[in-house]
Amino acid sequence: MMKNIIFTFLFIVAAFCCFCYAEEAVSSAELINNAKQYDGKVVIYKGEVIGDLMMRGEFAWVNVSDGVNAIGIWANKDLVKGIVYTGSYKSKGDRVEVKGVFHRACLEHGGDLDIHADLLRKTDNGVIIGKTIDMAKKKAAFILLGLTGLIMILSRLKKIRRLG
Amino acid sequence: MILRPGINDIKNISYYLGKIIIGLGLTMIIPVIIGLFSQEINPSLDFLISAAITLSIGMILTWASRAKEDLDWMQGMIVVSLSWLAAMLLGALPLYLSGHWKSYLDACFEAMSIFTTTGLVLVQDLDHLSLAHNLWRHLGNFIGGQGIAIVALSFFVKGTSGAFKMYVGEGRDERLLPNVINTARFIWLISIVYLILGTLSLGITGISIGMKPMNAFFHGACIFMAGFDTAGFAPQSQSLLYYHSFLFEIITAAIMVFGILNFNLHYQVWFGKRKEIWKNIETRMFFISLTGLFLIAAIGLDKLGVYPKAVMLFRKGFFQLISGHTTTGYMTVYARQFINEWGNLAMVGLICAMAIGGCSCSTSGGIKILRIGIFLKALKQDIKRIILPERAAVSQMLHHIKDIFLEDRQVRSVLLITLLYIGLYITGAVMGMWFGYPFLDSLFESTSAAANTGLTCGITDAGMPAALKITYMFQMWAGRLEFMSVFVLIGFFIAEIKGR
Numbered sequence A: 001m002m003k004n005i006i007f008t009f010l011f012i013v014a015a016f017c018c019f020c021y022a023e024e025a026v027s028s029a030e031l032i033n034n035a036k037q038y039d040g041k042v043v044i045y046k047g048e049v050i051g052d053l054m055m056r057g058e059f060a061w062v063n064v065s066d067g068v069n070a071i072g073i074w075a076n077k078d079l080v081k082g083i084v085y086t087g088s089y090k091s092k093g094d095r096v097e098v099k100g101v102f103h104r105a106c107l108e109h110g111g112d113l114d115i116h117a118d119l120l121r122k123t124d125n126g127v128i129i130g131k132t133i134d135m136a137k138k139k140a141a142f143i144l145l146g147l148t149g150l151i152m153i154l155s156r157l158k159k160i161r162r163l164g
Numbered sequence B: 001m002i003l004r005p006g007i008n009d010i011k012n013i014s015y016y017l018g019k020i021i022i023g024l025g026l027t028m029i030i031p032v033i034i035g036l037f038s039q040e041i042n043p044s045l046d047f048l049i050s051a052a053i054t055l056s057i058g059m060i061l062t063w064a065s066r067a068k069e070d071l072d073w074m075q076g077m078i079v080v081s082l083s084w085l086a087a088m089l090l091g092a093l094p095l096y097l098s099g100h101w102k103s104y105l106d107a108c109f110e111a112m113s114i115f116t117t118t119g120l121v122l123v124q125d126l127d128h129l130s131l132a133h134n135l136w137r138h139l140g141n142f143i144g145g146q147g148i149a150i151v152a153l154s155f156f157v158k159g160t161s162g163a164f165k166m167y168v169g170e171g172r173d174e175r176l177l178p179n180v181i182n183t184a185r186f187i188w189l190i191s192i193v194y195l196i197l198g199t200l201s202l203g204i205t206g207i208s209i210g211m212k213p214m215n216a217f218f219h220g221a222c223i224f225m226a227g228f229d230t231a232g233f234a235p236q237s238q239s240l241l242y243y244h245s246f247l248f249e250i251i252t253a254a255i256m257v258f259g260i261l262n263f264n265l266h267y268q269v270w271f272g273k274r275k276e277i278w279k280n281i282e283t284r285m286f287f288i289s290l291t292g293l294f295l296i297a298a299i300g301l302d303k304l305g306v307y308p309k310a311v312m313l314f315r316k317g318f319f320q321l322i323s324g325h326t327t328t329g330y331m332t333v334y335a336r337q338f339i340n341e342w343g344n345l346a347m348v349g350l351i352c353a354m355a356i357g358g359c360s361c362s363t364s365g366g367i368k369i370l371r372i373g374i375f376l377k378a379l380k381q382d383i384k385r386i387i388l389p390e391r392a393a394v395s396q397m398l399h400h401i402k403d404i405f406l407e408d409r410q411v412r413s414v415l416l417i418t419l420l421y422i423g424l425y426i427t428g429a430v431m432g433m434w435f436g437y438p439f440l441d442s443l444f445e446s447t448s449a450a451a452n453t454g455l456t457c458g459i460t461d462a463g464m465p466a467a468l469k470i471t472y473m474f475q476m477w478a479g480r481l482e483f484m485s486v487f488v489l490i491g492f493f494i495a496e497i498k499g500r
Helices: A002-021 A028-033 A135-163 B007-027 B029-037 B041-064 B073-098 B104-115 B131-146 B148-156 B161-169 B180-208 B213-228 B246-260 B263-270 B281-304 B310-325 B335-356 B369-387 B408-434 B439-450 B466-481 B484-498
Strands: A042-056 A059-065 A070-076 A095-103 A114-124 B397-400 B402-405
Touching (some): A028 A042, A028 B335, A042 A114, A135 B041, B007 B029, B041 B073, B041 B131, B073 B161, B131 B180, B148 B161, B148 B180, B161 B180, B161 B484, B180 B213, B213 B246, B246 B310, B335 B408, B335 B439, B439 B466, B466 B484
Parallel strands (some): A070 A114
Antiparallel strands (some): A095 A114
């Protein structure tokens, strides 16, 4: 009897996990182009967190980009606690997977197209992008600045000669 | 018989063009400083390289061709049209070097969009663009909004009648002060005062909605420059959707409206003539046009049930209409939503708003409200002529800063420019259809480019045909300069080839 209960429990857990994570993520283009079709439905959306994490009381706005478009995610502030890096020139943002209700024109947020997150988990850590100085650009800058300086001097000399 | 331009014409043009290019090169130093300050070394190098090339070209031009005379009308117009092309080609250099644009053509497209304050973009991965490059995009809006030639001349030239010709060549003909250089400087003063106020209000709002303080003020400055100069550029790919804030949208809408008001009107209000706001034909026409076109768009949106609540319809519909009418191009919906959800009627309302545009002698594009006002007054006058007895003297007056009697000469000029704009809108739409885009999409994008708006329904993309990119670039250029300078340049080249 006990064995059957454990087996059934494990089966339910496995089924739940499959339901949660085996669903395919939808791209931003798919969501925007077929917004009416997805309106009010639970979707999975993946991407990089970009810009600011904007705290609004018990909630926060997180903008997540899948490389084509960025979509606003409205999430409980506890869900975004783990986000460390957000995408900018200097850093690659954390990659997250969001599961939540998609809104074509959100009633709560003045008609914005957004996703209200039920689950938000970090799939990849972001990183500070170490930028090495581009030596070719550095050389080019020095040569061109030297050339500009030379033209400036020649131009001044011509002016002095003309006035003199 | 066509006369071939003489060597003095070319020398004069080269000299003033060189001065303007030097001015452009010097402005590239600002992103270098910002880049170094924020430890963005490679972007700073991009701007150093570009500044060096730009300054060298400018100095060689002024060096090789010393001007002996003031500019005449033809030379002034050519200097203006060439300076915008030079700004595009040279302003695109730092963009291309950043690696965020797929080709030099794309960088030129973006540079033309920046300086003409259009707002159509081809940037890749904008969310990871450096502060220096982002600043350049918005600073370019600020410079282009005032007028490239007049900006350079207000710093390099002391009182010249040639400056007035360039001022007119950049699509403006109203002098606030007797001296055009002082007029340009006053325009700068107005813009900088508003820049400080606008940046502060947007920055504080940014902090209140959860942005980091430095980011909030940087975004505030960028959004102000692009909003006041009706460019519609934004530091993030989501445009204004990034902020998720109604307050931010309201402040931006107010900035856009300030941006489309005639600088002459700003001048009158600054010096106490507040009643001018209510009496001026442009502000009256703008209110009527905005209300009428919003009603059309709202009926269209309501019929399709795009927004289930009236508040939502107002927030999205009215903002997009103001954004279109002011020719700014900020978006609070995604590009494809216009096509997929908004429907034909709302789209037509938006296209009409973009086509009409803002006030004359402002930073906005499009046909201009003053011209629509004059056209309607002329129509009223003609109807009166038909109704009243033949012997009755019919005159029509309009109030624009002062009371003006309508003359046939003004109506002719208004109709000519209006027809040219309509022709430009149609040409771009035909080109769009040529490349297989549907009619309404093509007309929307073409009107947006030619009226220097920047709203997009999704056609503008790095993958679109090169010929269409060049078409939109030409539309942005011709639309911003209000045709005359462009025609004079074409005439100059014809005279150079065929003249004796």
